[in-house]
Amino acid sequence: MYTPRTPRIVAARRLQRRKDRDQSGRFLAEGPQAVREALAAGVVLELFGTGSALDRYPELVAQAPEVSPVTDDALNALAETVHPQGLVAVCEQVDVPIGKALVKQPRLVAVVAEIRDPGNAGTVLRTADAAGADAVIFAGDAVDPYNGKCVRASAGSLFHVDVVRSPLTIIDLLQDSGLQVLATSGAGEDDVDSLLDGGLLDRPTAWLFGSEAHGLPEAMLAAADRRVRVPIYGAAESLNLAAAAAVCLYASARAQR
Template sequence: MSFEILDNPKAGRVKRAAALSRKKERLESGKFLVEGPQAVRELLMHRADLIETVFATTGSESWQLEIDRLASEVEVSIERVTEDVLAAIAETVQPQGVAAVARIPETSLEHAFEGARLVAVLHEVRDPGNAGTVLRAADAAGADAVIFSGDSIDPWHPKVVRSTTGSLFHLPVVVEKSLESVLSAAREAGLETIAADVRGAELTGATDDLAGPIAWVFGNEARGLEEAHRTSIGRSLKLPIFGAAESLNLATAASVLLYETAFAQRR
């Protein structure tokens, strides 16, 4: 592990890492930026094979000692940097002392659906906080994969990566432009496709019909799913509103539906 400190914010490797905050650079390089102790910790623990570089400031805080230990265990070297250099790399205004550059994993639809019982499909979901929260909820509910389709936000966007708090490294994540291709792959793998949609039937307390393998499809935050997509998906369900709230936001509704399915599948 090198202890030479990189102190030039304009160094080439610093600029290349910082450029990964832009989608164009991520697509061209096949790499993305991971920021903060929690995300880098999960990356080291679960997908160290993806790591190209870890940048970290010096110090003796608990997370720094843990990051050093984990990096040593998986034989990943750490590049020591000044706070100014880390600030130049990070997208956040107040970086937390560590960031990593990692390769975007390549996972096919067929691999993601193979043997799956619960999959979340995000179609035209644009908000990074919503996308990250749904991915995190899918991970917590024991889902087997998360698929981003249509013009959904890039799952490797720094804000999405941060909001997943490491769940991005726990399960397969696939980007597939065509929703029809996603639905076809799901059905070929034996999963029922269900749209989460306010125009669907209300989900009641009896959720035994969610016990089989299911791929939930969540649409755009403002528009939901197009009628043609709802028709091709088949069944549509919505959560009932028992109070005075006008609606539930996408991430909240998705979290409840994923957990309801997880409960039904485990009964």
């Protein structure tokens, strides 16, 4: 049974750092739900589990290409949550080149531009998946989609949509692929409801979302086809990023259906 000092545990633990994830093309998926989705996607390389967890999830053990029993201390070293659930998988990264994603002619795309908060990014991933989006693009100096908190917040959706990493200069490419590009902005000339009522959201669309602190870069706002705000009918100053993304993506999902 592997301990925290076993070389394979030491090597896997390094994947908690972005530099090591980038160099190896691997990441950690923690907990039975994430492991289940990763196994379904065929990207699990090795499954680490405590004895009790391996007994509890025999269906996951049966699917894993390699299973390594570990001590509780070793599992705690790999896990990033306060109360880990006994399973951690080493997985291959799943992102695809932007050209490969766009050649599929997606109808709904979410672009998170320079978003640094992994929880927000993972929640947008989950929301985009739920709304039927085909791809989520992490643009510019955005959080690593394989950050542990982002993977957990995506609740498995990381494995359901095309995950793309790209520079900020992608607006022309999106437009050339037949997507209207809508940039979210609190000061936008258009609002989501008027676009929905006007029948303008039934087209293939890429929504651009910026960080809560700074919004979208000026160049992206200028290059987009429209700048769109989420209408605020009460006294709240604004919505957080994940809530605004849900409103926009579901408006498009409704229009496209």
